[in-house]
Amino acid sequence: MMHSERELPAGARIALAVALSIALAAAVLALFTKDFSPALGQFFFEPFANRYFFGNYIADSVPLMIAGLGVLIAFRSRNFNLGGEGQIYAGAIAAGMLALSLPERISPAEAWLFAALAGMVAGGLIGALSGILKALWHVSEMISSFLISAIVLNVGDYLITGPFQDPASNFQTTRQISSQLLLPRILAPSKLDISVFIGLALIAVLAIMSKHTRPGFELRVCGENEEFARYCGIPVALYQSAAMAISGALYGLAGALIVMGPQARVMRGFSSGLGWSAISVALLAQSSEAGVLPSALFIAYLKAGSDHVMIGSGVPSEIISILQAAAMFFITARHFPVRKRRRP
Amino acid sequence: MQPMIAVRMRGISKRYFPSGIRANDEAMLEVERGSIHAIVGENGAGKTTLMKILAGLELPDAGTIEIEGKPVHIQSPAHARELGIGMVHQHFLMFDDLTTAENIFFGLEPLRVSKIPGVLGILDRQSLVEQTRRIAADYGFVLDPMAQAGDLSISARQQVEILRQLARNLHILILDEPTSVLTEQETTALFEKLAEIRRMGHTIIIVTHKIDEVMRIADRVTVMRQGKTIGTYDIAATTANELACLIMGTNVCEEISPRTEPAAQGPVVFQIEGLRARGHHHGETGVTDLHFAVHAGEVLGVCALSGNGLAELEDALGGFLVPSKGFCIFDGSRLDIRRIHEYRQLLKKGAIGYLPSDRMRRSMALSLTVRDNFMAVSRTRYFHRGWFRSTLATRQTQDALHSFDISAQPEQKTVELSGGNIQKLAIARLFSIQLPKLLILCEPTWGLDIKSTENVHRRILDAKAAGSAILILSSDVDEILALADSIMVLYRGRAVLLASNSGELNRERIGEYLLGARSE
Numbered sequence: 044m045m046h047s048e049r050e051l052p053a054g055a056r057i058a059l060a061v062a063l064s065i066a067l068a069a070a071v072l073a074l075f076t077k078d079f080s081p082a083l084g085q086f087f088f089e090p091f092a093n094r095y096f097f098g099n100y101i102a103d104s105v106p107l108m109i110a111g112l113g114v115l116i117a118f119r120s121r122n123f124n125l126g127g128e129g130q131i132y133a134g135a136i137a138a139g140m141l142a143l144s145l146p147e148r149i150s151p152a153e154a155w156l157f158a159a160l161a162g163m164v165a166g167g168l169i170g171a172l173s174g175i176l177k178a179l180w181h182v183s184e185m186i187s188s189f190l191i192s193a194i195v196l197n198v199g200d201y202l203i204t205g206p207f208q209d210p211a212s213n214f215q216t217t218r219q220i221s222s223q224l225l226l227p228r229i230l231a232p233s234k235l236d237i238s239v240f241i242g243l244a245l246i247a248v249l250a251i252m253s254k255h256t257r258p259g260f261e262l263r264v265c266g267e268n269e270e271f272a273r274y275c276g277i278p279v280a281l282y283q284s285a286a287m288a289i290s291g292a293l294y295g296l297a298g299a300l301i302v303m304g305p306q307a308r309v310m311r312g313f314s315s316g317l318g319w320s321a322i323s324v325a326l327l328a329q330s331s332e333a334g335v336l337p338s339a340l341f342i343a344y345l346k347a348g349s350d351h352v353m354i355g356s357g358v359p360s361e362i363i364s365i366l367q368a369a370a371m372f373f374i375t376a377r378h379f380p381v382r383k384r385r386r387p
Numbered sequence: 388m389q390p391m392i393a394v395r396m397r398g399i400s401k402r403y404f405p406s407g408i409r410a411n412d413e414a415m416l417e418v419e420r421g422s423i424h425a426i427v428g429e430n431g432a433g434k435t436t437l438m439k440i441l442a443g444l445e446l447p448d449a450g451t452i453e454i455e456g457k458p459v460h461i462q463s464p465a466h467a468r469e470l471g472i473g474m475v476h477q478h479f480l481m482f483d484d485l486t487t488a489e490n491i492f493f494g495l496e497p498l499r500v501s502k503i504p505g506v507l508g509i510l511d512r513q514s515l516v517e518q519t520r521r522i523a524a525d526y527g528f529v530l531d532p533m534a535q536a537g538d539l540s541i542s543a544r545q546q547v548e549i550l551r552q553l554a555r556n557l558h559i560l561i562l563d564e565p566t567s568v569l570t571e572q573e574t575t576a577l578f579e580k581l582a583e584i585r586r587m588g589h590t591i592i593i594v595t596h597k598i599d600e601v602m603r604i605a606d607r608v609t610v611m612r613q614g615k616t617i618g619t620y621d622i623a624a625t626t627a628n629e630l631a632c633l634i635m636g637t638n639v640c641e642e643i644s645p646r647t648e649p650a651a652q653g654p655v656v657f658q659i660e661g662l663r664a665r666g667h668h669h670g671e672t673g674v675t676d677l678h679f680a681v682h683a684g685e686v687l688g689v690c691a692l693s694g695n696g697l698a699e700l701e702d703a704l705g706g707f708l709v710p711s712k713g714f715c716i717f718d719g720s721r722l723d724i725r726r727i728h729e730y731r732q733l734l735k736k737g738a739i740g741y742l743p744s745d746r747m748r749r750s751m752a753l754s755l756t757v758r759d760n761f762m763a764v765s766r767t768r769y770f771h772r773g774w775f776r777s778t779l780a781t782r783q784t785q786d787a788l789h790s791f792d793i794s795a796q797p798e799q800k801t802v803e804l805s806g807g808n809i810q811k812l813a814i815a816r817l818f819s820i821q822l823p824k825l826l827i828l829c830e831p832t833w834g835l836d837i838k839s840t841e842n843v844h845r846r847i848l849d850a851k852a853a854g855s856a857i858l859i860l861s862s863d864v865d866e867i868l869a870l871a872d873s874i875m876v877l878y879r880g881r882a883v884l885l886a887s888n889s890g891e892l893n894r895e896r897i898g899e900y901l902l903g904a905r906s907e
Contacts, residue, residue, distance in 0.1 A: 254775070255774060255775045255777075256770070256773050256774060256775060257766065257767075257770040257773050257775070258773075260759070260763075260766065260770075260775065261766070263755070263759075264752060264755070264759070264763055267752040267754045267755050268748065268751075268752035268753070268754070268755075270748050270749050271748065271749060271750070271751060271752040271763070272752075273706075273707070274705075274741075274743060274749050274750065274764070275763045275764050275766070276731065276734065276735035276764075
């Protein structure tokens with residue numbers, strides 16, 4: 044019928060999606076674990092149980108914050124960057140290769156800066172390519188970013204397992220980056236490092252730019268209505284390409300920071316799935332930069348909880364994947380059926 | 388004997404979410420069978436909502452409806468059709484790729500019994516065409532049953548819509564703003580057909596805001612204001628002036644302000660030479676070989692029916708279409724108009740002010756707030772070294788809302804505003820910055836009510852008195868006649884008339900040019 048569905052206010056919709064995801068997680072645990080209550084504890088409380096678990100949980104949320112911001116910037120200009128997987132990989136490989144070839148005497152701060160820049164440039168160029176293709180020839184950025192990403196992933200695999208393969212390792216990985224060049228750890232013994240501050244700072248800076256500066260305003264106008272933006276004399280093609288480039292750069296940065304932090308090397312396929320999780324973060328954030336922080340924490344929490352159950356209660360990883368997919372499904376649903384209002 | 392009441396609506400209330408606006412507030416309506424009943428009111432008075440409820444497109448929050456004396460709960464458009472109610476919308480709904488006949492009898496096509504077992508039946512084209520001819524002749528319509536609907540003129544499309552309702556034996560016809568797209572001649576022809584349909588016993592409800600048409604065609608009229616029914620009157624017992632007062636809710640009701648005396652014309656501000664632009668749609672002519680000039684303190688009105696180049700002219704002058712040929716002379720400097728980037732600079736700098744005809748897409752981003760839309764065009768003023776001055780923007784938006792009498796808040800989402808208020812916001816934005824040397828105003832008052840139209844006309848005349856050159860592109864002949872010092876009419880992309888608006892030009896005369904029946 045005509046009015047049986049009504050769009051809920053954004054806040055209620057998000058709260059409902061989060062609640063449903065959590066309820067579903069509990070239901071999955073009840074179904075697939077022999078012992079329900081310890082599994083429940085592992086899922087919901089173990090991520091906070093000690094410094095090690097908590098630090099790892101937060102460390103996993105950092106790339107989601109940065110990559111989530113990347114997706115969000117693209118959203119702002121009405122572009123869908125589906126090339127995150129490849130852009131993260133490219134950023135990671137660029138950062139890794141640079142860090143491995145840096146001279147011995149370089150200071151750690153310089154190494155971090157160069158590696159981060161290398162990651163951003165690599166990801167940014169790939170993102171910009173999709174933006175330019177769209178501006179020039181109306182190539183759908185969704186399709187081009189996805190396909191370019193598929194190429195980049197394969198080229199990346201070749202580089203890691205070919206010319207850059209660590210001959211001393213049995214794994215498909217590059218050599219290890221010298222440990223004094225890595226980002227300093229905080230909250231040891233967990234893998235959390237200072238990149239969390241970079242993530243928080245980026246969220247703050249972009250949130251302020253979006254609300255209080257002219258480029259932020261113009262980007263928003265471009266995203267809401269291209270024709271109107273043109274009417275206002277805003278260079279739409281420039282903003283769209285720039286947004287895709289920044290989006291790619293943030294993805295690349297996320298990859299670079301993983302390599303310069305917890306990974307200390309570039310392993311084949313290490314970032315698999317991160318690009319997609321970043322999309323859920325951005326969707327959950329409801330096009331608000333500040334919203335990226337709780338969203339990234341929530342998505343990382345689902346993952347941390349699932350990992351603990353997987354190890355602690357032996358739930359197969361496929362079940363966990365289903366749970367994460369279902370959570371994504373709830374988040375992307377714009378309409379929830381609402382009881383039809385009774386006619387007088 | 389009392390005349391039979393075809394439609395009786397009582398205490399109809401309807402509130403829209405999430406804005407909470409009451410579109411209808413205990414509205415009432417009684418329509419006698421076999422009459423032409425007009426519903427008049429300003430923008431947002433609730434006319435269209437009331438009719439959508441009657442046609443089953445909206446469900447009321449409260450109220451009762453009786454059709455031919457029987458209480459009903461109209462659940463859907465299909466249900467309304469079962470009750471004999473049909474609505475012809477302002478924007479026609481039809482299949483452009485089907486023929487006239489197929490559009491009229493869509494869903495009711497005559498079928499031949501198929502000889503192949505298991506196959507239900509095949510379309511009987513012959514009888515489809517005959518039926519179309521018959522129904523058109525019954526009501527005095529002239530239509531080619533085999534013509535493709537997409538090729539029909541606006542008025543022919545409207546006739547197809549009306550016949551589609553009649554073919555379904557719908558005896559209560561609702562027409563939403565039926566004349567807004569018609570010329571004078573077409574309007575007269577439509578009214579003759581409506582009178583014929585009434586004579587055959589059907590009931591017709593017309594939603595409009597044109598009082599003169601109500602006086603010409605309707606038997607009775609219901610006035611609505613702010614969602615409420617003010618009253619229902621016999622046309623014979625009321626006057627146009629009385630109706631205008633009732634609609635506006637004031638005691639003093641002026642007629643639309645007459646044109647000011649042609650101001651002392653200044654120098655040429657804007658001149659177009661040999662403009663040629665391709666049509667938007669395949670097979671359309673666009674504009675060809677246009678020449679015109681606008682002086683300071685002069686209003687040039689350009690008029691055309693849809694599909695005759697007005698849209699292309701707007702896009703070319705608004706910087707949205709790269710013309711294939713032509714020069715523009717602005718303020719003494721000559722510019723090849725194909726160099727669109729240079730031309731756009733004039734718009735961007737504010738030397739040319741442009742009001743688009745398409746409010747929903749081009750002149751507003753509906754998902755942004757009123758303030759964001761207001762400040763977007765002249766946004767540089769609201770950023771100090773790139774930093775947003777939000778108090779200034781909010782204050783100036785508030786001032787503009789106030790001075791243009793727009794009931795909205797700066798922080799409100801623009802999509803919640805009525806169409807009339809959105810247009811007023813666009814006009815407020817144009818007039819709240821320094822007056823441009825040239826104003827290009829496209830359909831400036833389309834869909835605005837009397838009071839707002841008058842307000843806009845006054846602003847235009849003020850701008851003219853202040854020395855702006857003004858170009859009005861409009862399909863509303865009355866508006867052009869009321870405001871313009873010179874009139875240009877386009878037919879198939881060419882100027883068939885370019886003359887000063889002296890007493891010799893009137894609606895009928897311009898109508899002939901619009902239809903291509905006359906040319907200079």
